[in-house]
Structures are given as C-alpha cells and as structure tokens.
Amino acid sequence: MIEIERLDDVARAPAPGPDVRVLAGGTLVMRALNYGGHGIGRILRLTDPALREIHSEGGGVRIGAAATMADVLAAPDLAALHPAAQVVGGPAIRNMATVGGNLFAPHPYGDFAMALLAANAQVHWADGRAEPIEAMLGARGRSAGIVAAVTVPRLQHSEFRFRKVSRTKPKGVSLMSIAAHLPRAGGRLGDVRIGFGAMGDRPLRATGAEQALSGRSLDPAAIDAACAACLDGLAPADDPLASEWYRRQVAPIHLRRLLEEVR
Amino acid sequence: MPKIPVRFTLNEAEVGLFVEPQSNLLEALRRGAGDLSPKYGCGQGTCGACTVLIDGEPHLSCLTLAEAAEGRRIETTAGLAQGSSLHALQTAFIEGFAAQCGYCTPGMLMAAKALLDRNPRPSREEVIDAISGNLCRCTGYEPIVDAILAATEGRAA
Numbered sequence: 461m462i463e464i465e466r467l468d469d470v471a472r473a474p475a476p477g478p479d480v481r482v483l484a485g486g487t488l489v490m491r492a493l494n495y496g497g498h499g500i501g502r503i504l505r506l507t508d509p510a511l512r513e514i515h516s517e518g519g520g521v522r523i524g525a526a527a528t529m530a531d532v533l534a535a536p537d538l539a540a541l542h543p544a545a546q547v548v549g550g551p552a553i554r555n556m557a558t559v560g561g562n563l564f565a566p567h568p569y570g571d572f573a574m575a576l577l578a579a580n581a582q583v584h585w586a587d588g589r590a591e592p593i594e595a596m597l598g599a600r601g602r603s604a605g606i607v608a609a610v611t612v613p614r615l616q617h618s619e620f621r622f623r624k625v626s627r628t629k630p631k632g633v634s635l636m637s638i639a640a641h642l643p644r645a646g647g648r649l650g651d652v653r654i655g656f657g658a659m660g661d662r663p664l665r666a667t668g669a670e671q672a673l674s675g676r677s678l679d680p681a682a683i684d685a686a687c688a689a690c691l692d693g694l695a696p697a698d699d700p701l702a703s704e705w706y707r708r709q710v711a712p713i714h715l716r717r718l719l720e721e722v723r
Numbered sequence: 724m725p726k727i728p729v730r731f732t733l734n735e736a737e738v739g740l741f742v743e744p745q746s747n748l749l750e751a752l753r754r755g756a757g758d759l760s761p762k763y764g765c766g767q768g769t770c771g772a773c774t775v776l777i778d779g780e781p782h783l784s785c786l787t788l789a790e791a792a793e794g795r796r797i798e799t800t801a802g803l804a805q806g807s808s809l810h811a812l813q814t815a816f817i818e819g820f821a822a823q824c825g826y827c828t829p830g831m832l833m834a835a836k837a838l839l840d841r842n843p844r845p846s847r848e849e850v851i852d853a854i855s856g857n858l859c860r861c862t863g864y865e866p867i868v869d870a871i872l873a874a875t876e877g878r879a880a
Contacts, residue, residue: 461727461744461790483788487768490786493745494766503745505791530780550856551834552774552781631855 467508467608470586475604480504482606484526485556487549488565504606511560511608514538520614522584525560525607529572532559540615543622544575544639550631560607563593564600567658567697568633573597574663575622576610578639578655584609597662619643623718625710634658635702638715642678642722649673649682654715658707659694668692669715683719687712731792733758734802742789749773749784751792752799760800760829764858771857774830775799781837781856800829803836811874812836819870823861830857835871844875
C-alpha cells in the first residue's frame, strides 16, 4: 500500500489504473481484493483530511472525494442530494462509501454519481484540472487520475428529484435510477437536466426528455412528450436484474411518477 | 510481501498484530486477535454479518483494510457483555427468539448498538433502517426489530 497523507503529494504517486487502485471507502477495492484481487498490484490510500471536507464554494458546494454518504447526509447544504445518498446501501456502507468512489462505481451501483450528473456537477482532479461530470464519466476507465472533489450548484430541494427503482426496500440494488433538476421561473421550466442509471455503460442524460421539458410549463402534455422521448439515444442494460425490454417498459412510467410528484 | 504491524483498541483492550498486505480487518480480528464474533458472509458488502463499530460507527470489517484500523477503536459483539451480565440487546434477542441459525446475529447486534448509542428511543422505522444493511435468512426480521425495540424499553420482546 502507498499512503498519501497530503493531496499535494499525489504527483509522486503512480497513476491509477488496473494494477494500481485508489482505496477510499473500500467498498469497491476491498471487494475486489476479497474475490482474488483481479490483478490489483498496489493500492493508493489517501488520508488527507481535506479530502473529506464539504463546504460552500462560490455559488455552490464543494464535496471532497473522500466524503462519505453519511457525510453528505449530515450536510444541510446538500439536502437536495440526500435522497440519493440515503439509498446507498445500509448505514455501514454509507459510513464507508465515498462520493469519489461512486464516480467509478459500475452499474448496479453509482446512483449518487447519476444524481451528480443531473445536478451538473464539476469534477476536480488532484492535478488541478476540472471538467463537467459528463466528460469525466464519458472517459471513465480510459483516463488516469485521482479525483479530489466535486462541486455542485446550490440546488433547491423542491427543484431536484431522485428515484431509485429496486425490488427490495429499504435496501436493494438498483434496477434503474432517475434524477431530475427542474428549475422553474415564472411557471416555466428552465434548463432541465435528467439523469438515468442503468441505461448504458455509465450514468447518462435523457436528452430527449430534457428537450421536451425545457422552456415549457410542467403540464400533462409536456410530461407525455418527455416520457415518450426519455429513452432516445439510450441503451437500457440487459442483465440478471432486469431485461432490456423490462427497463424500456418501466422507464417512462417511473419518469412520469417523478415528474407528476413535482407538479 | 512482509507483514505489516497494526495497533488498535478492540473492546477496550490494546491489540497489536502483524497483518498481510491488502488483507481485511475481519481476518485480522478473527485470525489475528482471535475474536470470532464477527462473521464472514459475502465479502462484498451485501450481508452485514461482519459489521463492527469503528470509533462508534458501524462499518463492514470485510471491506475495511486491516492497516486502516491503525489507532482506531473497534467494538465487536464479543465485547458487549460485561462479565456475566449480557447487554440489553443480547437479552432481548434471546428472550424474543430473534435468532435462529444465529449467523447474522453479531452483525445485527452491532448495527443495533450503533443506533441505540446515538438514539436511545428510535422509532420502528429507524430500527428498520439501522439494520437495512444486515441480511437475515431465517427470522423474517420482525422478531429482530421487536427485540431491538424491546431493548430500548428495558423489557423483553
């Protein structure tokens, strides 16, 4: 194990990749090690307390990559994201699983990263780079680096909705998940962002539904149009949890329920 | 690879061990410290059988790097009883028939202890959430929830 006590020292560490994995909460890396390691040679463990901080920054909130789901739930500024953090595992997992780790969690995990996608988060790398979460997720697995933090705009709780679809409650893996940021002014929606989990190889935006809603009032016709277009360009997962056919059938229904909850 | 020294407090006793690199805390507790109360179930964060308290909060010991326990305060079911006096949760589990095979019980007890240490009067919903990361394949959960609530009231389930 290579322990990095200060984020400034990351430059001296080997680049993360298949054989060098970053250990944060352990829910992904330790799991892999328990099942034989899958080629993990070395693990990097970052212990800088700054990586766990959550604080206001500009017009938004900065969440350290090592902040846990329990830390998110304890942050009043992140109330809009609490429903997404609350459904990550049980209490023990929420004390361990980190925001940074969730960005790299494959389906059926990674629902919090999907919520961050709908929230239009920025990802800040330890080397100083920053990019929209959509770009980071798009290059996931192909680019090396260590995430230091994400920043999210200050979201109004009433304008952000999250829904996780699972077979068992209160804890069950996700068949799919949906998050929507629905800012409104003067009775009309602004720039809508909708994220879907389990609709591709990473959390993806439902751009068809976004276009159907943006600039309109959230009336039954707009909801109909959004639901009809919500899978445009998406490829639902086909796995032992649910078939592609099933996901295609129920995705518009769950989106409709989410949108009608906001009306 | 050489073993790594690690020291922590286990049920208020100082423990020093040499652990394998990349090994988990559960192995350190069971093989190194001889505390067999936390169980290995799934090894992937699904079952909760290995739940222990680290600095008072529930964690899954099978997903915790043993080296990361350095300097931490670990509590397990083996430390619940004080001499011959069982913890109120243990008594309530026995009297409420909240265990059948018993494999999940140590994890359930520690998840429940974490809740009651923080919130001595939880609602039924809060109890259900507290043990939501712990699977039981025998009881159907109701006797476990009843036992935890009984322990909060100082009565048997």
